[in-house]
Amino acid sequence: MPRPLDRCHQHLLAALVVRLPPSLAALFFAALFLAFPALASAHEVGLSRGDFVVEGASVNGEITFAQRELATFLPGLDRDRDDTLSEKELTDAHDRIERAVIDRIQVLGDGSACPGRLLFALPVEGDGVTLKATFSCSAPPGEVRFEVGLIEDLAFNHRQLLRVGGGPRVSEALLYRKRKTLTAPIAAAVVARPSAPAASASLPSAPTPAPEESAPSTALDLFLMGIEHILLGIDHLVFLFGLVLLGGRLRAILLVVTAFTVAHSITLALATLGIWTPSPRLIEPAIALSIAYVGVENLYIKDAEGRWRITLPFGLIHGFGFAGALQEIGLPRAEVPKALLCFNLGVEAGQLAVLAVWLPLLAFARRRGWLTPRVVRLTSVLIVLAGVAWFVERVFGA
Template structure:
């Protein structure tokens, strides 16, 4: 009895720890557009990110007005000078500001600056190095679009990969392969740090681990073998995967776009509804239908990375394929780790009676908090 109690206590502790990291913040992105042949570069930095490192909110009301952004222009420009470098074989190039203003991406307003690039030998820049905001947010990424005589290509700059070549010496296949692997990795990371997506998957995994309810009050709860549980899980995950893959492609290719603020709010709401549906099946017992329906919305959330970079780029399809596969791999990694744990814990009555309700209550409360927080920003 005592060893079983200890094992159940360990299960509860681990399950609670799964949800605790969900208080962390969402990673941020900046956008860089480089035209080496025209010796120009544009950088867009989210105002919410700049407010973390610069005293832009002078009146302390938690919002940035146009006047406050204009007042902070000099500080923003100095920050860009410190963290963005273009260079070639002769050394670093000089950036001269040409245009400055505010742009808007799907997740809000950005400070946008366009610069003329002057290299020491009057030749084109050959590489770009970026180091902004990595100290404040190690999950921050700079998404880069490079335009030259051979077309456009995409890239990602991260804390462990801060420099990118602006040339195409690896050839078309080499560039496409590098782009695919880069966005494959980013897809995995995006899933693993997307805590709202993780909690939604966690809630979807719970029904296959619970015993079936009796058909009549006189019957005892019926168990399910591992094979049936895995088949149910496969159906749920497949429905979620198909749904979010469809809307991810539609949004990334700019066929269908939705305001990201509304999307993120509905994603948070979907977690609360899914949690409620586990014990009060207001949307029915077919969890795969729930996974498919809300998966369509989650796909728009995944697409916020690709859809903001550029439109019409020739390698968008390659980036999309890599990113989507990365999301699926990240999802598979979670399933491989979490489902065996949940299945093991399901052997104990305390799992259904205490651990699952407590976990659902925590997840539901957190998701409703996210709903209120995100709705206030709409």
């Protein structure tokens, strides 16, 4: 979090703003608002995954979080503050994790409560953490109902991709605050299997039978999550605004946007499919620098002609940022294509919706003489400052 301004800085800012015309003062305050690093977590989607299978009277499964999200949810979990949750840190916090997570998931078998317990928690590849849990019902259930109250304790826009097997088909849903329940029909006879050991040197894979068909509601929810991710991604919006601020011929602007879209779609696919994923510790500062660069470039070029050449590599960087949460929760490979397609389509739809509003407004402002070269220069400087602030926070503020 940024440090409060001292009195001297407050007086300097007040003197500067008093001397600015109202329109420029508004831009100044808007940029200050954007520059607060607390609002810069544009690429943390807030997504967890739950995979459960009913085996006799037991409901066994795994819940996977991004490490950063679990550490934020349970302050002090990362005791050595190295931004990584070790197996020992998770083991030492076993009871705390059980109370905060497992106890906030209610499982009902035919209407009767199935008490749950945490077996163990382990870090997994991709900066994730998987919790192995079991819920014990009094008898093999014909129907299982999950009520995930845990979602109320997490970030406001958190989503959990929940899948429940053991019945005639796999039931799945993307849960959030207004929809925290999932009811799954279970086959009349489910063969009981041995429960997982209380501890293990390596994390066994969760049984995740393939669904007969994809649930349309889940696909739609992932699509809407992609739209929301863009609309709440302040640093991405600042970058996009900087790209179109100068205007120019419509063909040139569309080429810039197309190059950016194609590029980040490529790297989103590479990262989510596990082909290649640079560390977020490199990608997030690089995204901030791309914002600063666009602001600097706006001070020296006149329009968007030829700008697609620079937006193409920057789009590759932003795509890795979008892939972060999808990778951290370790989606099963069979589920990756659907999640990738739906989420990415939502990202593109949100981006096009924003541009459909911005481009006419910027053109109107130019015709009315409001978007003068001075306003463009000042706005570009503020974009640079926002990018630099995010870069400093992402490198030194962790």
